[in-house]
């Protein structure tokens with residue numbers, strides 16, 4: 001195992017900005033990578049990298065032949081954002097995940113994106129972990145552009161997550177790392193889970209189990225390596241069965257339903273209230289029988305704020 005710097009640039013005042021990765025190398029088998037920290041307010045993926053590193057360190061002690069390929073962990077791509085609790089890339093106020101595929105001679109976000117693309121050249125599978133934002137909590141899910149559906153869905157089905165959400169090609173941004181890698185025939189799956197600025201250990205462990213199983217199937221890990229059992233099979237959602245619930249009034253949201261539950265049509269998900277008086281201003285109710293997979297986390301809401309996403313029950317587990 002080694003941690004190395006794969007991108008360096010001089011800061012205006014003497015320091016250097018360094019972006020690092022940790023590499024676990026075994027034999028000449030497939031090469032896989034895990035990305036996180038593209039958004040400086042998303043921490044779930046950093047903990048996933050820690051858990052994977054701990055597992056791989058233990059494997060190398062107990063079964064040095066168990067790693068047949070290479071695992072690369074990129075826990076903190078937007079180091080400046082993480083250090084300063086900023087979602088975007090500070091100074092440039094640019095979303096790093098809108099700067100791909102980048103260019104080596106452009107401004108910092110483009111240069112960093114190009115360095116990340118170069119570092120991942122030749123990878124056999126990349127997982128890009130996101131953690132929503134501070135406003136919404138997400139169950140562990142994979143989001144896939146339908147353009148790459150046939151390549152990515154079979155992998156996503158074995159990742160031990162709760163949901164695969166297929167997006168139509170027209171709604172997908174082409175300047176993300178995932179789209180740029182998939183366009184170069186490097187499979188990249190986007191995981192969304194948890195909430196910004198927090199760590200949800202049970203979600204992280206759920207994904208770690210999925211990744212270890214996928215890597216074993218790919219023969220990154222040897223057949224005699226024991227990995228935890230898969231416990232979840234994902235539902236499949238798409239633009240036809242996902243319902244968006246928006247706030248009818250501004251105010252404070254008080255949830256009434258727990259996340260990731262079966263809902264009945266009309267069931268109360270929560271109320272929006274005012275700190276100035278006792279009346280309920282409005283209610284959030286499910287429009288369909290379905291599954292609650294996104295729920296408002298940050299209580300203060302404006303009229304029109306996204307409160308929840310519900311997948312209608314006709315979605316099936318794969």
Ligand SMILES: [Zn+2]
Nearest residue numbers: 039042130131
């Ligand atoms: Zn993100």
